[in-house]
Amino acid sequence: MNMDHVASQGLMLLGCGKMGSAMMAGWLNGGLPASSIWVQDPAPSEWVQAQGVHINQTCPPNPAVVVVAVKPQMMGQALPALADLGGGDTLFISIAAGTPISHFETVLGASTPIVRSMPNTPAAIGRGITALIGNNATGADHMALAEALLSAVGQTVRLEREAQIDAVTGVSGSGPAYVFHLIETLAAAGQAQGLPADLAMQLAKATVAGAGALAETSDETPAQLRVNVTSPNGTTQAALEVLMDEARGFPPLLKEAVAAATTRSKELSRG
Ligand SMILES: NC(=O)c1ccc[n+]([C@@H]2O[C@H](COP(=O)([O-])OP(=O)(O)OC[C@H]3O[C@@H](n4cnc5c(N)ncnc54)[C@H](OP(=O)(O)O)[C@@H]3O)[C@@H](O)[C@H]2O)c1
Numbered sequence: 001m002n003m004d005h006v007a008s009q010g011l012m013l014l015g016c017g018k019m020g021s022a023m024m025a026g027w028l029n030g031g032l033p034a035s036s037i038w039v040q041d042p043a044p045s046e047w048v049q050a051q052g053v054h055i056n057q058t059c060p061p062n063p064a065v066v067v068v069a070v071k072p073q074m075m076g077q078a079l080p081a082l083a084d085l086g087g088g089d090t091l092f093i094s095i096a097a098g099t100p101i102s103h104f105e106t107v108l109g110a111s112t113p114i115v116r117s118m119p120n121t122p123a124a125i126g127r128g129i130t131a132l133i134g135n136n137a138t139g140a141d142h143m144a145l146a147e148a149l150l151s152a153v154g155q156t157v158r159l160e161r162e163a164q165i166d167a168v169t170g171v172s173g174s175g176p177a178y179v180f181h182l183i184e185t186l187a188a189a190g191q192a193q194g195l196p197a198d199l200a201m202q203l204a205k206a207t208v209a210g211a212g213a214l215a216e217t218s219d220e221t222p223a224q225l226r227v228n229v230t231s232p233n234g235t236t237q238a239a240l241e242v243l244m245d246e247a248r249g250f251p252p253l254l255k256e257a258v259a260a261a262t263t264r265s266k267e268l269s270r271g
Pocket residue numbers: 014015016017018019020040041042043069070071072074077078095096097098118119120121173
């Protein structure tokens with residue numbers, strides 16, 4: 001079971017908003033024919049309509065994959081229409097936050113291969129990271145296919161247990177927003193030190209993007225990279241004494257923030 005299987009049997013995409021469109025762009029770029037994709041969406045964007053995919057048409061009886069990319073609150077309305085595809089060879093991949101595998105099993109049947117995943121917004125530029133976990137009916141070939149499809153928008157990682165997805169949501173799912181806020185506050189702090197707003201924002205964006213790329217590509221750990229740029233009694237050390245403060249710096253703040261997101265993810269899964 002591979003991308004040729006998807007090309008011949010077809011892929012159904014339920015919900016083609018921001019995430020669905022990002023994935024579809026990756027699949028088309030990767031060579032999946034537009035004629036193999038069936039999109040279900042009440043209001044497909046102009047971009048979706050221009051791709052040559054099937055839109056709101058009856059999908060083939062036995063598609064290789066159904067990718068579920070509707071908002072969690074639309075799930076109850078959208079999923080029952082697909083119940084007939086459960087219990088067969090069709091692999092279901094969900095990217096919906098907060099919808100547990102058990103919910104899909106209730107609607108589709110527990111013998112349905114179901115992969116639950118958690119992507120993040122840099123998927124929009126192919127730089128996302130998606131964590132995956134399959135149910136008991138998911139075999140090695142299903143996982144490999146899910147990885148192949150989700151790697152169209154960035155890196156993938158496999159989880160050991162579904163329960164880990166709440167912490168993943170707290171770190172990488174919601175994490176881009178923490179970094180956006182870091183950029184905002186770094187720029188505002190630069191302004192407070194007398195820089196023009198535009199210049200401070202340009203410095204903050206480039207610093208976060210550049211440091212992120214360096215941390216990802218370097219052989220050294222982020223901790224070592226930090227030490228490398230911290231001269232004794234220098235400017236960086238002065239700032240890090242504030243940021244690394246165990247009582248009020250990044251360590252307690254991020255721990256609390258990630259815990260809050262993880263707790264909220266658990267609450268949402270319980271419905
Ligand atoms: N964005 C992220 O960073 C992120 C990260 C991790 C997980 N996710 C998950 O990804 C999923 C999609 O998020 P998104 O940001 O792409 O949302 P989105 O842009 O709102 O896309 C959802 C799409 O589904 C369509 N839709 C609504 N009801 C439908 C139905 N009954 N049948 C078929 N399509 C339907 C919506 O159409 P209308 O606009 O007309 O309602 C919309 O085009 C969510 O479950 C979210 O939890 C998103």
